[in-house]
Amino acid sequence: MKREYRRLSRRTQQLLNAPESVNVDFKREVQAVRSAHLVAFANSPLGGTLLIGIDEYTSPDGVQRGRVVGCDVDDRARLLLVNKATECIPNIELKIYTENLSQSRPVLRVEIPSGHLKPYCTHGGEYRIRTDGRNRALLPEELLAIYMDREGEQFLSRFRDAVYQLEHQVEGVNHSLSKGMLAVSQHLEDLDDQLRHTLHRIEQLTDSNKKRSRNLLQALRESQRSIVQLEEVVAPRVDSYSSGLLVDIEHKLGMLLDLIDTDAELTDSIHDEEES
Structure with missing residues (x-):
């Protein structure tokens, strides 16, 4: 998959044409990204995107927009993001794309998928979720619901696996019986x-x-x-x-x-x- 773009990708352009929302957050520089930002997207149903090297401004119609100002995109910057992701519990997977390389203002697009091991928290035990263009703490009943969903999915997964193993064993027994009956x-x-x-x-x-x-x-x-x-x-x-x-x-x-x-x-x- 392509990870570098000489110009802005179509996805980044679409995100910049809208204000910050439940699935996108603008950051001026890599140092402004915290583990809590990654946790918030990983705990969200659809995940989200961090656009780094973007400065917020208010358009003439009073709507918040993002302006490309550029940021560091070297290995050190990318490693900083990866380290923040591995500090989370459980670790969070990131997809990092470098864009606008032909210009003097490159940016980073960081895709954070909705996690399969919810709930996620920072190394300090902070549980966050992304809602309406901001991050907030997960409420106790929301945490309980996430735990219940996860346990239910794990139970169904184990149950399906047990049924599959049982069906496989029954097929083997039937095969042996069939061979025995033929004899x-x-x-x-x-x-x-x-x-x-x-x-x-x-x-x-x-x-x-x-x-x-x-x-x-x-x-x-x-x-x-x-x-x-x-x-x-x-x-x-x-x-x-x-x-x-x-x-x-x-x-x-x-x-x-x-x-x-x-x-x-x-x-x-x-x-x-x-x-x-």
Whole structure:
């Protein structure tokens, strides 16, 4: 951003065409600027501008105006302003512009934005605010209102940050659950495929093989109980396809149990008849 002007900037010309107000103050020289002047603008809702190297006069129509007379604009003058700003509590940020350099009467334009850490005070504990072309002390109720506004903004900022962090964590949990559910769905498909093949092979078992199927029968019963428990836990979190797979798997296990149990009972009955 441009900080030096050979002539007066358009903004400075506009400010000089009006009297001192809530957002502009004229100063003859840098030494006339006090920390309280900076504090007053920083505590104001819109901030303000100091024009240094300007002398006040009364126009023929009786209105106060500013006349360019020039001032020191060297590093020492600028450092003096910066030091006054750092003496304030909290420190105040300044933007300093040097103008009218092509003439023999250079001026300084100091922009003081409305502060984000209100209220500001001088190192001596003086709280000021700019109103109607003058600086005055902040009233106790005004100070209280500023503190309340600041605390409210800080609370909202912390609350928004907490909500953002919570939403981010929930997204992470949902992502993990989604990945987990995808893995569950894949395992369910594998299990369903295995059961289909097992059911086909059971139907082809010989009688002698069916006699040795009691261990398989017990394992299938335990598997059926596990599938029922899994359905109770997982069903609310998976899609309709995976939920349907669980029901289908449970049904196939039931068919296998019925088939093996029936065959086992039939085989035992035949064996008992042969012995008798």
